[in-house]
Amino acid sequence: KRQVVEGKKPQRKKTKKAPIRIQTKATQxxxxxxxxxxxxxxxxxxxxxxxxxxxxxxxxxxxxGSAALKITxxxxxxxxxxxQLKKKTYAPGESGTIDVSFRTPTxxxxxTKRLYILSNDKQNxxxxxxxxxxxxxxxxxxxxxxxLSLKAENAGAKPVTITSKDGQPFAIKSITSTRDVITxxxxxxxxxxxxxxxxxxxxxxxxxNLKGSVKxxxxxxxxxxxxxxxxxxxxxxxxxxxxxIQNADPQKPVVxxxxxxxxxxxxxxxxxxxxxxxxxxxxxxQAAENGVKLDVQVTPPPQTDKSKRYxxxxxxxxx
Numbered sequence: 593k594r595q596v597v598e599g600k601k602p603q604r605k606k607t608k609k610a611p612i613r614i615q616t617k618a619t620q621x622x623x624x625x626x627x628x629x630x631x632x633x634x635x636x637x638x639x640x641x642x643x644x645x646x647x648x649x650x651x652x653x654x655x656x657g658s659a660a661l662k663i664t665x666x667x668x669x670x671x672x673x674x675x676q677l678k679k680k681t682y683a684p685g686e687s688g689t690i691d692v693s694f695r696t697p698t699x700x701x702x703x704t705k706r707l708y709i710l711s712n713d714k715q716n717x718x719x720x721x722x723x724x725x726x727x728x729x730x731x732x733x734x735x736x737x738x739x740l741s742l743k744a745e746n747a748g749a750k751p752v753t754i755t756s757k758d759g760q761p762f763a764i765k766s767i768t769s770t771r772d773v774i775t776x777x778x779x780x781x782x783x784x785x786x787x788x789x790x791x792x793x794x795x796x797x798x799x800x801n802l803k804g805s806v807k808x809x810x811x812x813x814x815x816x817x818x819x820x821x822x823x824x825x826x827x828x829x830x831x832x833x834x835x836x837i838q839n840a841d842p843q844k845p846v847v848x849x850x851x852x853x854x855x856x857x858x859x860x861x862x863x864x865x866x867x868x869x870x871x872x873x874x875x876x877x878q879a880a881e882n883g884v885k886l887d888v889q890v891t892p893p894p895q896t897d898k899s900k901r902y903x904x905x906x907x908x909x910x911x
Contacts, residue, residue: 667708667718747795
């Protein structure tokens with residue numbers, strides 16, 4: 593039943609009829625026109641460049657289509673790259689230029705950056721541009737990485753030599769490392785063409801940060817950021833640090849073998865073993881060269897809730 597308010601008849605909403613579109617030869621010809629972007633050289637290689645310096649280049653393009661090319665924006669993927677476009681609409685046959693400024697990284701090596709021209713060209717709505725460069729530092733250093741040991745004095749760290757390649761004197765501004773694992777003494781007021789640094793390693797911090805890097809800043813204008821990686825082997829390795837049981841049946845034990853090995857040739861003696869939730873049990877221990885073999889039994893708990901499909905536990909071994 594329709595509800596009538598105060599005796600008035602409900603008014604029907606007037607629906608607008610969609611306009612009839614009549615396609616003529618002129619509109620068909622207009623719809624056949626398309627913008628097409630063509631870039632003369634979509635890849636620009638700066639070659640060898642200095643670190644942390646600004647370089648400029650340009651990309652020339654042309655609308656080779658039959659309709660106006662409308663560029664929404666030139667999208668960059670990094671704050672180190674800035675693109676400028678004088679205008680956004682280009683008639684058929686009209687050319688344009690994208691001016692690009694690029695600040696190079698502070699680290700040595702090859703680098704690649706991408707830019708995209710977003711336009712109404714349906715075949716290439718996101719036309720890709722590429723910047724390439726090879727950063728070359730004017731300072732060399734050795735060793736390139738530090739191989740450390742938890743059992744050696746001062747972790748066996750070797751001296752680090754930093755040398756000016758172009759003969760320009762420089763000073764060391766700062767030395768930092770991951771979690772302050774490695775430090776070195778230096779005088780920021782002294783300038784020279786070569787420095788030999790004696791790294792000092794905190795063994796306790798190294799145990800918690802087995803991999804990292806040492807970063808050295810200098811006053812040389814083209815030195816960039818000197819980055820020296822370091823790494824050390826852990827005291828022990830576990831051959832199976834994670835046990836995954838597929839399609840585990842509740843309360844049906846599964847036995848796995850776990851190896852604990854010493855990376856420094858030490859004899860391993862296990863003081864205690866405990867299971868966090870009680871689902872893991874060590875059935876046997878067998879001493880081997882530089883290690884211990886454990887037979888581990890995992891017993892999945894009863895499934896009280898059908899929606900709970902996973903269980904986790906942790907075996908803690910004190911050596």
